[in-house]
Amino acid sequence: MDLILRTAGDLLGTVLSDPVDLGGSTRSTVLRCRTAAGGSVIVKSFSNEPEALRSFTSEAAGLSLGLAGPALLGVDKAVPLLVMADFGGAPTLADVLLGDDPKAAEEGLLAWARALGRLAAGSVHRQADLAQLWTRYDKGMPSWGEQPWIEENATALPALLAGAGITPPPGLVGELARIGTAGGEDYPAFTPGDTCPDNSLLTAEGLRLVDFEAACFQSVFLTAAYCRMPFSSCWCVYRLPTGLAQEIEQAYRSEILATYPALAEEAVWQAGMRQAIAVWTVEATVRLLPRTVKDGPLHRTRRPVPTRRQVLRHRWEMASTMEDFPALAETMRLLLREVAGGWGVGPLPGYPAFGGRTVS
Structure with a gap:
């Protein structure tokens, strides 16, 4: 110290x-x-x-x-x-989502989505600058932009399924290879990396992002998927009220259209989103499934918080109807039936801030 x-x-x-x-x-x-x-x-x-x-x-x-x-x-x-x-002791987006003020939670989500969209739109010409800065502070590790984590997860999934007694359906390996980088080559943008609710401060001057430990350029779809899933790699994961996920996704999308006008095409946007959801679902499965032998909370101290089994069940349910990736969807249905079916956990509940509102 x-x-x-x-x-x-x-x-x-x-x-x-x-x-x-x-x-x-x-x-x-x-x-x-x-x-x-x-x-x-x-x-x-x-x-x-x-x-x-x-x-x-x-x-x-x-x-x-x-x-x-x-x-x-x-x-x-x-x-x-x-x-x-120091941004001071401002509440985080996680604080309001786990609180009891639905207006503050909804406003916080929209502020978060708009801030991420503006950041993405304003960053697209700075990729070379980030690479130069990485060289300045390099400690001998590859950047997250260079780390093939999507391919590594795709390679790890079949063996993990076998260990859980699941025979991968035909075509899964080919689909996993096709998921690729979720549009990163065509629509890259800067992200702090860990854009989770507890790293988003709701200050008097607006939303402020902290924790840049995974800062990199990646596909805008990988960030936008946090709106729909929601919060693809985070611990503060519950279900959103019906329609709110679409609203915050549109808030993010509207900010980046001036930079990437092709994303106004619905077919382009939806295909990219489905691909990103597939990427994050594989990531969650590889990261969390080995830790579900004994269930436990996703965060060691914060409460309320969902369990690993609850979040995996939710991720698998979302990906189980993906027509773009039929083998992956079938894999998710197998996991729901053969693995989650024995867990005895109910559906993921809604965020506490929204009380009894219908969730999607």
Whole structure:
């Protein structure tokens, strides 16, 4: 702790004190610290594990791009460590979705979708800049843009199914290969990577994004899928009221049409969305299914929170009717029948903030 405070203080030319642990992760320690002038900053120190080093480089490069997130006040590549501006104690989108104010939750979702859409639209000419910044802060790990995680998940799924006693239907391997990068070559845009509700602050100045540990350029569809699924890789996952998912998806889409006018074509948009949902469903299955032998909450401390089995059942149900990928859809139906059928978990409930409203 002393090393972190001293290093961060040296970067700013001031003394830092009164650190408050904001609950980072196994990769990082995140502290809110007081400056000698009476203000506050956020200090984020990373471990030397490979994924932590990738996260450091992603965050340093992503914030240096200057498109979104807190202002980057200092970087020490050797520690490694970042110092960022402090957005204060604003509630997160997760806070309002898990709360009891439906108006705040709906407004928060729309603000989140519009902010992500504006970020995507304003970023498309900055891909080379991000690559250059990655080189500046490189710690020897490939970027998320270079990591073939979609192909790795596609390769892992058949063996995982076999371990669960599921015989993959004919054509699954070919469909998994066809999923590819979900339109990333045609419609790339910048994303902080982890655009989940707990990383979206609802400040007086508007929505502010934090956590750029997976910052990269990826298909706009992979981000837009968070609106429909919802929140494809997150822990704060419940069902949305009927029609609201479409509303927030349209809010995101409307922001990027000036940059990618072809996405106004309904056939283009829907095909890309189905492909992205397939990608994220495979990702969730590979990541969560091995951890469902014993069910448990998706977050170690936040409550309420769904369980791993509840979220997987919801993901499988959504993908079980995908006509574009019939073998994958059949795989989802097999998982629902042969695996989820023995779990005894009910459907994923709606977000607490929306009470008894009908969910889709």
